[in-house]
Amino acid sequence: MNIIEGRYISAGKKNLYVKILGEGTPAVVIETDWGGLSSEWQDLQYELSKYTTVITYDRAGYGESPRGELPRDGKHITTELYTMLANSNIREPYIFAGHSAGGLYVQLYAKMFPMDVAGIVLVDSITTENEEFDKLDVPIYQSTVSLPARMGNIRKMLELEKEKFSAQIIPILQNLYNGIQEDIKKQLITYQSEQGFYQALINEYDASFETYKQLKDIKMLPNFPLKVLCRDYKVMIDISKQIGIPEEEARVIEELWLKHSKSLLNLSTNSELFLVSNSSHSIHQTRPDAVIQAVVDMMGKMRGN
Numbered sequence: 563m564n565i566i567e568g569r570y571i572s573a574g575k576k577n578l579y580v581k582i583l584g585e586g587t588p589a590v591v592i593e594t595d596w597g598g599l600s601s602e603w604q605d606l607q608y609e610l611s612k613y614t615t616v617i618t619y620d621r622a623g624y625g626e627s628p629r630g631e632l633p634r635d636g637k638h639i640t641t642e643l644y645t646m647l648a649n650s651n652i653r654e655p656y657i658f659a660g661h662s663a664g665g666l667y668v669q670l671y672a673k674m675f676p677m678d679v680a681g682i683v684l685v686d687s688i689t690t691e692n693e694e695f696d697k698l699d700v701p702i703y704q705s706t707v708s709l710p711a712r713m714g715n716i717r718k719m720l721e722l723e724k725e726k727f728s729a730q731i732i733p734i735l736q737n738l739y740n741g742i743q744e745d746i747k748k749q750l751i752t753y754q755s756e757q758g759f760y761q762a763l764i765n766e767y768d769a770s771f772e773t774y775k776q777l778k779d780i781k782m783l784p785n786f787p788l789k790v791l792c793r794d795y796k797v798m799i800d801i802s803k804q805i806g807i808p809e810e811e812a813r814v815i816e817e818l819w820l821k822h823s824k825s826l827l828n829l830s831t832n833s834e835l836f837l838v839s840n841s842s843h844s845i846h847q848t849r850p851d852a853v854i855q856a857v858v859d860m861m862g863k864m865r866g867n
Contacts, residue, residue: 568600568626573646579626580619580646584611588680588864590857591617591647591656593664596770597763599625601749606850613858615652619643623762625753634765636670636773643667644675655680657860659853661846663688663766666773669829673780681787681860682830685845685853689822690774698818700811707805713767716760727757742847787863788833789856792823794841801842 570577581600590610592603600607600618607616621639622630630642647656657680660668665687672679696710705711719727735754739747753759795816802812827833836856841849 571646572649573642584615586614589615589652589656591658593660593667595662596766633769635769636776640671654678657681659683661685676784683789683856685791686793690777703811783829788830790826790835
């Protein structure tokens with residue numbers, strides 16, 4: 563679409579859209595959630611680039627990047643990222659920041675290519691035990707906003723003709739992004755009005771069970787510096803209540819989420835957990851300063867500052 567600045571770098575059979583800002587080492591690589599876009603991170607990338615090189619990109623099928631080859635499992639995605647970085651002329655090792663499902667991919671990258679990794683920041687990351695949420699006795703949550711429910715709704719919408727799809731999705735997106743910075747809002751609505759964007763999301767979700775298995779099959783994660791950022795329990799309960807989830811269900815969800823976040827500390831003996839006040843699941847948008855501080859602190863220790 564070419565509505566934002568950046569360049570294309572080969573990731574093997576496909577070229578991926580990449581944006582590189584700043585100078586210095588170690589470079590920071592940002593990995594987004596399922597359905598995440600590099601443009602969500604543009605303000606954070608700009609601020610963080612005052613300290614070092616920062617790399618954002620759109621995975622295959624999202625934003626400015628062309629559709630990728632199937633399956634869209636973790637090893638496939640991680641190998642594409644490895645190839646793109648090798649062709650970027652930005653030398654390793656890197657600090658990886660992975661948001662939500664992006665946290666799975668950076669963990670797998672560290673297991674597959676440990677020599678390229680200096681440290682990891684997990685930003686409200688999901689875990690390989692994410693299916694536990696689907697087994698909770700929270701009926702309203704399960705039928706409305708659980709991952710299976712949301713993916714089911716997306717599949718139904720993808721059956722619509724293009725015009726009907728756009729007529730339904732654009733008002734939803736305008737309401738969703740009401741109040742955010744206008745240039746970012748325009749980019750997100752443009753990208754997320756395309757059916758191909760949602761097919762890419764479905765493809766990654768459908769391969770998630772294989773991704774979990776791949777992570778479990780490689781037992782050891784090298785002992786990197788690891789920071790785990792977790793959302794604000796109370797903020798998420800308030801958000802859940804606003805969309806019709808009973809408070810008792812929201813508490814069950816948030817208790818399991820916190821348990822999962824704490825379990826990520828077991829990935830490294832050099833790990834820290836940060837409960838980020840006043841943040842939602844999208845910590846990079848509601849508390850970008852917390853993400854920046856986590857990365858800068860990690861860099862400072864590496865540089866001996």
